[in-house]
Amino acid sequence: MVVLALIIGVTGISGLSLAEALKNPTTPGSPWKVYGAARRPPPGWFPTALVDRYITFDALDPTDTALKLSLISQEITNLFWVPLQVQESEEVNIFKNSTMLKNVLSVLVSSNSGRSRLRHVALLTGTKHYMGPIFDPSLAGQLMPYEVPFKEDSSRLPFPNFYYELEDVSASYSPAITYSVHRSSVIIGASPRSLYNSLLTLAVYATICKYQGLPFRYFGNKYTWEHFFDVSDSRLLAEQQIWAATTGKAKNQAFNCTNGDVFMWKSLWKLLSEIFDVEFVPFDEKEKFDVVEMMKEKGEIWDEIVEKHGLYKTKLEEITCFEAMKLVLHFEFQHVSSMNKSREFGFFGFVDTMKSIRMWVGKLREMKIIP
Missing domain, CATH: 3.40.50.720 (NAD(P)-binding Rossmann-like Domain)
Structure with a gap:
């Protein structure tokens, strides 16, 4: 059967x-x-x-x-x-x-x-x-x-x-x-058609920071930076x-x-900095910024990146979830x-989560979703 x-x-x-x-x-x-x-x-x-x-x-x-x-x-x-x-x-x-x-x-x-x-x-x-x-x-x-x-x-x-x-x-x-x-x-995972694609959101953020020479700053709080997550x-x-x-x-x-494992976001941020060739910026509570407001102005920048690298045509607001990601990175409990x-x-x-991140970033690149 x-x-x-x-x-x-x-x-x-x-x-x-x-x-x-x-x-x-x-x-x-x-x-x-x-x-x-x-x-x-x-x-x-x-x-x-x-x-x-x-x-x-x-x-x-x-x-x-x-x-x-x-x-x-x-x-x-x-x-x-x-x-x-x-x-x-x-x-x-x-x-x-x-x-x-x-x-x-x-x-x-x-x-x-x-x-x-x-x-x-x-x-x-x-x-x-x-x-x-x-x-x-x-x-x-x-x-x-x-x-x-x-x-x-x-x-x-x-x-x-x-x-x-x-x-x-x-x-x-x-x-x-x-x-x-x-x-x-x-x-x-890898798909530009998922509502909450956290890795793609972070990848796009890192790519724009690299493209514009901006610091790849963590947009969560001190708690998530230093506590366990899965x-x-x-x-x-x-x-x-x-x-x-x-x-x-x-x-x-x-x-x-x-x-089955756990990580701290500061460790994952170091890994993302390495993968996307941006300087690792330690978390600083004094440096407040709103990533949601920042990314509202980056739609045209993403269009430039897509065009320059011959990527699959996507719109920034359709493939990222900065509002949701910001909320998650401001939890006050270990997830x-x-x-x-x-x-x-x-x-x-x-x-192995760290190996998984590397593999899926590679997959997103193979799919020509990110450069």
Whole structure:
């Protein structure tokens, strides 16, 4: 029986790594047939050979979703859910993200013939599960995250959270369909089509600093500069999602998924300074500056860099997330997740974060997204 995966959000950081992993002949469950879906046609940098079929539709539109997915609904055995819709209001986030998932599942489960083959949903969420809706300005100053390290058995916070809604939607199809939840940290990967691409944001910042001879200053606070943080390599996320989809005891469970190591931002800043050939500037609390305001004026500079180096055509405001990155770098707590549950259930994947950063910067350069 052919195992067929549908990746919703295939052109994003996580979707791209999932497609690559599923097409690897050594991946559990192989051979996989892979369909990829996104709101827009495949961009020029996307390796279309990674998917057996590319589907374009708007998951927020039930009619468009039904029209595009009804043709393949009887084939799909595994759904990998990695898209993201984020607005300022968490109530809007809940509506949009849950609507997309409900629209897709309704088509895949209720096929016209009644012979749905869907067996598992792998759901990508994140550590906002433990912190609350940190990007909702109406809740600023009210959120109190759990003590670190974040653990999967923590009770839900008393705030609206679209991750909770996505979990509930997935669980509502049990036991007919199993599910797994994968809570990532900040995701490191390569795609200009991801809403929160932290590495690309930092890479663009460093590139502009190099191009204009500006100091590559840290735009966080002293706490994050000197305390532990973790991230999630998108390859590791793909590995864990596929592991859960093919491992019986991992079904209907939630797992943190981080690289398994921690770092201080001052160490990562030294690495980025080396990679992008800019002078390392130690953090100085006295030197205050607003990176968001600074980058608002750099759109034309980025256009020059793109033109000069023959890069894939991008706009600064479309490929960076300085507002989100600034918020993250001003946390007053250590951002660390426990990976013990994953290990107890049999997942032992890990990634060296510093090596990961080097590799993904190289990948972004190969894709001609940065010089």
